[in-house]
Amino acid sequence: MKFLKVVSAVLMMFVVGNVSAQKKKTEKFEKLQIEMFPKAKEGYKQVYIQLPVAKNENDLKVEFFVGVEKLLDCNNHFLMGKVATQDLQGWGYNYYEVESNGETGGTLMACPDQKKTKKFVSLQPEIVRYNSKLPLVFYVPKDLEVRYRVLRPDAGMKKAIQK
Numbered sequence: 001m002k003f004l005k006v007v008s009a010v011l012m013m014f015v016v017g018n019v020s021a022q023k024k025k026t027e028k029f030e031k032l033q034i035e036m037f038p039k040a041k042e043g044y045k046q047v048y049i050q051l052p053v054a055k056n057e058n059d060l061k062v063e064f065f066v067g068v069e070k071l072l073d074c075n076n077h078f079l080m081g082k083v084a085t086q087d088l089q090g091w092g093y094n095y096y097e098v099e100s101n102g103e104t105g106g107t108l109m110a111c112p113d114q115k116k117t118k119k120f121v122s123l124q125p126e127i128v129r130y131n132s133k134l135p136l137v138f139y140v141p142k143d144l145e146v147r148y149r150v151l152r153p154d155a156g157m158k159k160a161i162q163k
Contacts, residue, residue: 027052030133036091037137047146049136054150060130061151066098067122068144073114077106077121079144095137098123102143120147127151 029052040046054060067079081100088095104121128136130150138146 029053032135034135034137036093037088037095038139040139043142044139045142047138047140049138049146049148051130051132051136051150053132054130057130057132059153061127062130062136062148063125063127063151064136064138064146064148065120065122065125066100066138066140066144066146067120068102069118069120070104071116072104072106072119072121073116074111075106075109077104077119079103079121079123080105081123083123083126093134095139098138098140098144100141100144102141122147 029050032050034048037046049062049064051062066081066083070077079100080103081098084097084099085094086097087093100123136148140146
């Protein structure tokens with residue numbers, strides 16, 4: 001009986017793994033062109049997000065977060081710094097330069113247990129339009145990372161209530 005449970009668990013992992021691998025293979029990407037962007041300056045790295053081709057891209061948005069994982073207490077924390085949008089001269093494309101020394105700020109609530117947990121703390125997130133034809137290119141300090149999520153519209157438009 002125990003043997004059957006182990007075999008079925010292994011088979012389930014295999015099936016789930018194959019399904020997710022097939023899903024990734026079906027995503028279609030435009031040819032990545034990034035060579036026209038400048039090289040990262042010293043102490044920085046160039047990172048990018050390449051979005052898959054999607055139906056109705058005008059309906060989608062991308063929210064990106066620039067931050068770092070840190071051990072933090074129960075307060076709400078944020079990374080200090082800024083993201084500046086730069087124009088790639090002669091191309092009409094944008095890229096993002098991040099200025100931050102990694103310092104955090106936060107609320108000053110008393111944390112009764114003084115327990116620290118690992119959390120992703122970021123600059124103020126930004127929302128940009130979804131465009132699978134162009135990568136989102138970032139220049140960030142070497143110790144920071146960029147995360148993102150795709151925002152999709154609700155099923156239908158709703159009407160505001162008049163008072």
